[in-house]
Amino acid sequence: MIHFDSHIKSKLPGAKTTIFTQMSALANELNAINLSQGFPNFDVSPDLIELVHKAMKDGHNQYAPMQGLPELREELSEAFSRNYGLKYDANTEITITSGATQAIYAAITTVINEGDEVIVIEPAFDIYAPTIRMNGGTPRPYKLQGEDFHIKWAELRRLITRNTKLIIINTPHNPTSTVLSKKDMEELDKMTRGTDILVLSDEVYEHIIFDGLKHQSIAAFPNLAERSFIIGSFGKTFHVTGWKTGFCLAPEKLMSEFRKVHQNVVFAGNRPMQTALAAYMHNPENYMDINLMYSEKRDYFLELMKSSRFTPLPSKGTYFQLFKYDRISDEPELDFAMRMTKEYGVATIPLSYFYSDNYDNKILRFCFAKTDETLENASELLCKI
Ligand SMILES: Cc1ncc(COP(=O)(O)O)c(C=O)c1O
Structure with missing residues (x-):
């Protein structure tokens, strides 16, 4: 019998499945709208x-x-x-x-x-x-x-x-x-x-x-x-x-x-x-004008979220938008992101995941590389929070 625990010295002890996989799996399981992992859901050319x-x-x-x-x-x-x-x-x-x-x-x-x-x-x-x-x-x-x-x-x-x-x-x-x-x-x-x-x-x-x-x-x-x-x-x-x-x-x-x-x-x-x-x-x-397509998506998403209690931070590039939720809850980011997925049906990523000390500032990352319909459905749910 091979003693795996003593025989294999982990190169990455403590590494877990990434939050992207976890949140996407949770979104699939609960049929929630997935604004967590960064991928477009519209058609390729x-x-x-x-x-x-x-x-x-x-x-x-x-x-x-x-x-x-x-x-x-x-x-x-x-x-x-x-x-x-x-x-x-x-x-x-x-x-x-x-x-x-x-x-x-x-x-x-x-x-x-x-x-x-x-x-x-x-x-x-x-x-x-x-x-x-x-x-x-x-x-x-x-x-x-x-x-x-x-x-x-x-x-x-x-x-x-x-x-x-x-x-x-x-x-x-x-x-x-x-x-x-x-x-x-x-x-x-x-x-x-x-x-x-x-x-x-x-x-x-x-x-x-x-x-x-x-x-x-x-x-x-x-x-x-x-x-x-x-x-x-x-x-x-x-x-x-x-x-x-x-x-x-x-x-x-x-x-x-x-x-x-x-x-x-x-x-x-x-x-x-x-x-x-x-x-x-x-x-x-x-490809040289995808910035226009994405800036329109960003603006549309921000417009849809205007009546929500989330506070947007400036998004100058990428297809992500950060929102602060301190006017809604003082729960830690991971707890709030999980609860939002389960209770409100929208999956996001806690910003704390990207810090080695899990610094928590009540901010979530939303991916807006999505069809207008997905953004509309997501913000309708988010505006109810
Ligand atoms: C900053 C950054 N670097 C690298 C990658 C990985 O890119 P690829 O999917 O081509 O491996 C990503 C994907 O999300 C990213 O956001």
Whole structure:
């Protein structure tokens, strides 16, 4: 008999099923409206679906090259050069991955070893810290405070030690829906210049930014780009989160090491989707105005929620909207989110989940990447609370 408990040393002791899985399961079980997990519930472009169908019928069903399909890497290289002014070499500096999740795993695994420290800005997307730990590193959380969630760079800088190997940034930001400004990027540049600190820039919501704001990609800051991985996701841009197709951009020295990890984790991403995405991306009109579609959804949702007792916080990007509920209840976020799902039929995510110390400020995250009908039905229920 194998003694699993003593024989297997858990890489992630204490890790539980994520809140997204838990809340989505609860929503399904109770037939509640699911505004918890971040995924669109509207249709994907029929043209894009047709392109996948065609790719499959045309026989593009075997392994893609390890780095990803050359046509798709070329499209990304063109898009980053056009949008942010930096040309990444499609052959040596771009890799297609199985979602941004796998790109983040590979990037962190590439650079983090035992004893390394990583600055993680909290509240943070939940995969960063476990991936750092699996590689023997230590996350050093910097906690965003107040309700504007702005970075105070002088405070963040104090977390740097001689073991700091990486800082992770995410703009537009999940879960707070804030965006980094040009000034923030200049501060990051000042802070890292002359050091060996690397940057992982999670830009999966690069095209979902509102109110005329401009996405500040690392690619628009050549000095920062020299030390950075940029991570993106086709799932977010083309409303196909289930395809799990993403990418990583990095200077050749970083990318060649990244590919050593990537090829031993998945070898290559999904082939027919890559063929279809390359053809679809060729026309920037297919995605460059999704910010308008999403800002209309945000505005519509806010209008519908006007008569509720929830207080909205500004949403500048992503497809999330935070609401404070302190005028309704003083229950902890998780309890209130659970009760809202059970008693009122709407599932959300407690913001406390994204802090390592479960900091609780009576705020919930709502996903508005939903049809008008879903938003109308949800807000009708929410306005009764
Ligand atoms: C900030 C952030 N990074 C990465 C991901 C993962 O993207 P993908 O679905 O392409 O793996 C998500 C998905 O929710 C996200 O919100």
